Amino acid sequence: MNDLIGRVFSFEKSTFPASGELFAKLSSQGQNPKALMISCADSRVVPEQILQAQPGDLFVCRNAGNIVPPYSTMNGGVSSTVEYAVMALGVRDIIVCGHSDCGAMKALSNPEGLDKMPNVAAWLRHGTAAEHIVSACSGHLHGKDRARAIALENVIAQLSHLRTHPSVAAAIARGEMALHGWFVDIGEGQVLGLDGTTNKFVPLREDQPLPVALPATRRIDNETYLAEAAE
Numbered sequence: 001m002n003d004l005i006g007r008v009f010s011f012e013k014s015t016f017p018a019s020g021e022l023f024a025k026l027s028s029q030g031q032n033p034k035a036l037m038i039s040c041a042d043s044r045v046v047p048e049q050i051l052q053a054q055p056g057d058l059f060v061c062r063n064a065g066n067i068v069p070p071y072s073t074m075n076g077g078v079s080s081t082v083e084y085a086v087m088a089l090g091v092r093d094i095i096v097c098g099h100s101d102c103g104a105m106k107a108l109s110n111p112e113g114l115d116k117m118p119n120v121a122a123w124l125r126h127g128t129a130a131e132h133i134v135s136a137c138s139g140h141l142h143g144k145d146r147a148r149a150i151a152l153e154n155v156i157a158q159l160s161h162l163r164t165h166p167s168v169a170a171a172i173a174r175g176e177m178a179l180h181g182w183f184v185d186i187g188e189g190q191v192l193g194l195d196g197t198t199n200k201f202v203p204l205r206e207d208q209p210l211p212v213a214l215p216a217t218r219r220i221d222n223e224t225y226l227a228e229a230a231e
């Protein structure tokens with residue numbers, strides 16, 4: 001048997017019994033995850049490990065390139081997961097997480113290899129803006145540096161798409177949603193976070209304020225539209 005698949009028996013015999021109390025609670029009370037993480041499907045980036053999350057802690061959506069299609073362009077897994085996380089589970093933090101050495105970002109950088117993968121090519125069109133930004137503003141970058149730059153810009157692009165989803169847009173307006181843009185450097189074991197005030201990615205440091213792409217700030221209250229109408 002495939003060695004990995006055989007490890008399921010270890011879950012049944014050891015892992016589950018060792019967390020019996022937790023699973024009993026989750027089973028009887030349901031889930032109440034503290035965040036939604038949209039990350040790449042890459043096997044080297046494990047959201048639960050990065051956040052040291054236990055079962056029940058983290059709602060996760062993974063796909064090639066940590067893409068969030070803009071609302072209305074397609075009814076798919078990502079849109080449904082976002083809507084459910086926000087509307088049904090009341091998630092108030094969403095993290096879009098890219099990473100180094102990303103195959104999807106390399107494909108965006110150099111699309112010739114996608115000829116025989118029409119679905120991947122169509123999916124990655126949602127990241128085209130990232131490639132265009134890097135080509136237009138940092139045309140001197142090549143190879144790994146260019147793919148890394150596209151990965152960073154792709155996180156920003158997908159955060160913008162996320163804001164087109166009505167559930168997210170309304171939560172932001174109410175001041176009940178913070179958006180985070182992260183980038184995991186696999187080789188360095190380091191996580192960068194997008195600071196929305198400087199638009200730069202900076203290392204997350206325990207002794208410093210967490211860089212946030214869009215902090216939770218209430219934009220609309222009962223007076224907002226009245227005041228505008230009175231002017």
Ligand SMILES: [Zn+2]
Nearest residue numbers: 040042102103
């Ligand atoms: Zn990837």
